[in-house]
Amino acid sequence: MTPALAHVTTWIFDLDNTLYPPESRLEDEVVNRMVCYTAGRFNLGIQASKDMVYQHHVKHGATVIGYYEDHGVEPEHFLTFAYWDVPLEKLNEWRDSAELAEVRSRIAALPGRKLVFTNGTRYHAERVLSYLGMRELFDDIIDIADGDYRPKPQMPMYTSLMRRYGVDPKRSAFVEDSAKNLTTAKELGMYTVLVNRPGTPTDQTVDASAPSLLDWLRQAA
Numbered sequence: 001m002t003p004a005l006a007h008v009t010t011w012i013f014d015l016d017n018t019l020y021p022p023e024s025r026l027e028d029e030v031v032n033r034m035v036c037y038t039a040g041r042f043n044l045g046i047q048a049s050k051d052m053v054y055q056h057h058v059k060h061g062a063t064v065i066g067y068y069e070d071h072g073v074e075p076e077h078f079l080t081f082a083y084w085d086v087p088l089e090k091l092n093e094w095r096d097s098a099e100l101a102e103v104r105s106r107i108a109a110l111p112g113r114k115l116v117f118t119n120g121t122r123y124h125a126e127r128v129l130s131y132l133g134m135r136e137l138f139d140d141i142i143d144i145a146d147g148d149y150r151p152k153p154q155m156p157m158y159t160s161l162m163r164r165y166g167v168d169p170k171r172s173a174f175v176e177d178s179a180k181n182l183t184t185a186k187e188l189g190m191y192t193v194l195v196n197r198p199g200t201p202t203d204q205t206v207d208a209s210a211p212s213l214l215d216w217l218r219q220a221a
């Protein structure tokens with residue numbers, strides 16, 4: 001283990017676009033379902049529905065909490081629809097790759113507890129992790145319901161994570177594809193890692209970055 005990570009006892013991973021490459025475009029499927037839900041629930045056309053999903057995402061950090069606060073939409077109803085039967089075949093290239101096999105063995109070799117920390121749902125995380133043969137690598141999943149639907153980078157998700165698992169942020173590393181979600185982690189004292197993003201971040205909130213998850217896991221070893 002590289003000296004910068006010798007203190008880490010809890011390894012926290014984002015799910016979407018972190019544990020699989022963004023090129024699979026799986027999240028597009030979730031957004032499409034949110035648009036369909038919006039069209040039906042609010043009796044809107046497709047473009048107006050897309051705009052509504054996007055605007056609530058921007059304003060609230062996640063469409064689910066925006067719909068709840070502005071329109072009284074039940075979060076579980078919305079999220080069940082949004083993540084229902086997302087076609088995991090889009091992950092086939094990654095699932096069958098030598099890179100994923102190496103990622104799995106390198107995550108397995110990290111010493112300590114491993115958690116998945118997602119703005120999506122537990123149901124979705126369980127499905128994706130099982131499909132990729134990664135479920136057994138992780139001790140548990142913390143999802144958006146655990147943070148009362150206030151998404152990363154808002155504090156409730158992190159508070160829930162720390163309370164539930166007794167996580168000491170100063171002995172944790174958090175791996176993400178969103179620099180924004182690392183800001184809160186950094187404030188709390190976590191070691192922050194940005195992956196699957198092109199370019200080199202100049203952001204002070206990023207301790208390490210790599211073009212891919214596998215590249216970072218190789219660096220970390």
Ligand SMILES: [Mg+2]
Nearest residue numbers: 014016017177
């Ligand atoms: Mg992500």
